[in-house]
Amino acid sequence: MTSYFRPNINTMAGYVPGEQPKPGTKIIKLNTNENPYPPSPAAIAVLRNLDSEWLRRYPDPYANDFRRAVSEVLDVPTDWIMVGNGSDDILNVIIRACAEIGRKVVYPMPTYVLYRTLAEIQPAERIEIPYGEKYHLPMEELVAANGAVTFIASPNSPSGHVVPIDTLRELASRLSGILVVDEAYVDFANETALPLVKEFEQVIVVRTLSKGYALAGLRLGFGIANPKLLSGLFKVKDSYNIDAIACAVGTAAMRDQDYKNACAEKVKASRATLMGDLKQLGFQIRDSQTNFLLAQPPQNNAEQIYLALKERGILVRYFNQPGLTDKLRITVGTDEQNQMLIEALLHLV
Numbered sequence: 001m002t003s004y005f006r007p008n009i010n011t012m013a014g015y016v017p018g019e020q021p022k023p024g025t026k027i028i029k030l031n032t033n034e035n036p037y038p039p040s041p042a043a044i045a046v047l048r049n050l051d052s053e054w055l056r057r058y059p060d061p062y063a064n065d066f067r068r069a070v071s072e073v074l075d076v077p078t079d080w081i082m083v084g085n086g087s088d089d090i091l092n093v094i095i096r097a098c099a100e101i102g103r104k105v106v107y108p109m110p111t112y113v114l115y116r117t118l119a120e121i122q123p124a125e126r127i128e129i130p131y132g133e134k135y136h137l138p139m140e141e142l143v144a145a146n147g148a149v150t151f152i153a154s155p156n157s158p159s160g161h162v163v164p165i166d167t168l169r170e171l172a173s174r175l176s177g178i179l180v181v182d183e184a185y186v187d188f189a190n191e192t193a194l195p196l197v198k199e200f201e202q203v204i205v206v207r208t209l210s211k212g213y214a215l216a217g218l219r220l221g222f223g224i225a226n227p228k229l230l231s232g233l234f235k236v237k238d239s240y241n242i243d244a245i246a247c248a249v250g251t252a253a254m255r256d257q258d259y260k261n262a263c264a265e266k267v268k269a270s271r272a273t274l275m276g277d278l279k280q281l282g283f284q285i286r287d288s289q290t291n292f293l294l295a296q297p298p299q300n301n302a303e304q305i306y307l308a309l310k311e312r313g314i315l316v317r318y319f320n321q322p323g324l325t326d327k328l329r330i331t332v333g334t335d336e337q338n339q340m341l342i343e344a345l346l347h348l349v
């Protein structure tokens with residue numbers, strides 16, 4: 001039988017996002033790492049006062065207002081910044097610009113599943129290298145794999161660990177292809193690899209407003225890299241990939257660092273409490289520099305607990321993937337939400 005699709009599209013599974021119940025549904029949603037706090041009041045004020053003229057016209061193709069805000073906050077020149085429709089858009093552009101059959105996509109596992117999906121769509125050859133129990137970066141294997149694109153999520157999902165900048169520096173110095181450091185969770189971490197973009201032309205650091213800035217629904221992310229690297233990526237992105245609303249609202253959120261940092265501090269404090277409470281219940285948990293915890297229940301019955309919590313209106317993430325079937329990824333909510341989770345777990349473990 002003939003198919004409408006290319007062979008790689010027929011054989012791939014497709015990315016399966018975490019469950020997204022309708023807003024207003026009475027549910028405690030700890031499954032896709034959203035911020036439990038609302039976005040910056042300054043950003044919401046911009047949204048309320050939006051001039052409809054912005055919607056009549058095409059938006060700025062480079063989202064320059066937002067780039068200027070990022071430039072001031074992170075002290076990088078504006079032409080080192082590329083803005084995306086979520087950081088997923090930046091990851092997609094990188095793969096489209098750099099990978100194909102014979103130009104490999106490489107990453108340690110387990111990590112963000114979208115890297116695989118994007119490589120499958122392209123299609124590009126994938127090299128997946130296991131992290132192993134202790135989550136040390138498999139340096140020699142990553143270098144030997146010789147990727148056109150190497151993805152490192154740091155902090156990583158679902159493990160929550162950070163790859164130290166010195167390790168990433170060594171990796172960058174030994175790779176000839178692009179090194180993508182995906183810092184989606186950097187706002188909850190103690191370190192960043194951002195200085196590497198000034199040391200290495202082929203390093204791009206990717207960030208998002210979805211987690212730290214509580215704007216997952218807005219779809220805004222950005223990459224920071226040498227303009228030589230960005231020049232190729234700009235050719236591939238959609239002309240108007242940032243809508244006018246996202247640019248205006250995101251700019252206000254970016255300029256309100258105090259609010260973002262205050263929310264992140266609250267999440268980090270709640271993370272410590274939740275970790276202690278889960279350990280009390282017998283869960284094994286790794287330290288996390290993110291807004292989630294990867295927790296292994298005492299009886300290793302992760303799927304059963306996931307389903308039982310769902311029945312009680314609490315969503316957490318269960319991954320039916322090698323090495324993860326005995327664990328749950330739990331987003332840190334408000335203290336109140338976390339307490340309700342703990343109370344539900346009291347009956348289940």
Ligand SMILES: *Cc1c(COP(=O)(O)O)cnc(C)c1O
Binds near residue numbers: 086153182210220
């Ligand atoms: C959430 C997440 C993203 C996606 O962010 P968006 O900006 O919402 O597209 C990228 N990478 C990792 C590792 C994530 O967890």
